[in-house]
Amino acid sequence: xxxxxxxxxxxxxxxGTSVKIECRSLDFQATTMxxxxxxxxxxxxxxxxxxxxxxxxxxxxxxxxxxxINHASLTLSTLTVTSAHPEDSSFYICSAYTGVSTEQYFGxxxxxxxx
Amino acid sequence: xQEVTQIPAALxxxxxxxxxxxxxxxxxxxxxLQWFRQDPGKGLTSLLLIQSSQRxxxxxxxxxxxxxxxxxxxxxIAASQxxxxxxxxxxxxxxxxxxxxxxxxxxxxxx
Numbered sequence: 001x002x003x004x005x006x007x008x009x010x011x012x013x014x015x016g017t018s019v020k021i022e023c024r025s026l027d028f029q030a031t032t033m034x035x036x037x038x039x040x041x042x043x044x045x046x047x048x049x050x051x052x053x054x055x056x057x058x059x060x061x062x063x064x065x066x067x068x069i070n071h072a073s074l075t076l077s078t079l080t081v082t083s084a085h086p087e088d089s090s091f092y093i094c095s096a097y098t099g100v101s102t103e104q105y106f107g108x109x110x111x112x113x114x115x
Numbered sequence: 116x117q118e119v120t121q122i123p124a125a126l127x128x129x130x131x132x133x134x135x136x137x138x139x140x141x142x143x144x145x146x147x148l149q150w151f152r153q154d155p156g157k158g159l160t161s162l163l164l165i166q167s168s169q170r171x172x173x174x175x176x177x178x179x180x181x182x183x184x185x186x187x188x189x190x191x192i193a194a195s196q197x198x199x200x201x202x203x204x205x206x207x208x209x210x211x212x213x214x215x216x217x218x219x220x221x222x223x224x225x226x
Contacts, residue, residue, distance in 0.1 A: 032212065043204065043216040093158055097212065102147055104214060108158035
């Protein structure tokens with residue numbers, strides 16, 4: 001089956017610093033990748049959609065200058081949380097879509113804690 | 116705007132019991148519906164995907180049904196086991212390729 005990895009799985013950073021999270025499709029090419037955020041006891045909320053080689057499309061209310069998304073290749077997308085604040089602490093999950101199957105394949109998630 | 120609701124929010128059952136989790140959605144114009152399992156602090160495991168043209172899908176002890184016209188889906192788990200304890204998420208995909216998730220049902224199966 002299709003495998004999506006995320007790195008790191010956990011990260012703790014100080015307020016005001018930036019953190020980069022990587023999402024990789026290991027055995028397939030992902031034309032589209034999605035980034036979600038999940039707060040405790042809440043559902044997954046879509047943050048943005050990224051297509052390889054083009055700018056990401058952000059959902060309403062998500063600051064594009066704060067959450068920088070780069071989808072430079074068909075197997076790698078990165079999410080950079082800039083000038084992180086404690087309220088950015090959350091579980092970030094990516095998913096990848098081949099464009100062939102209708103299914104999205106999810107990564108294991110990254111737990112971000114901002115102190 | 117699509118909204119997905121899952122009932123109940125939490126469910127506790129004794130081992131061996133059969134159970135049903137419910138999912139409803141407001142916009143019936145969907146491409147597919149997917150059920151996921153999420154263990155605490157972990158990512159999502161896809162359980163079943165039902166295309167809009169299908170009525171149900173089965174995998175082992177799991178059976179998911181879809182009634183698109185009424186905006187409902189159910190996930191039936193037979194002979195529940197403690198290892199089934201997790202949060203179960205329902206998500207629907209519309210024309211924009213985006214998945215809209217419910218808040219999930221937290222299932223606890225007691226030995």
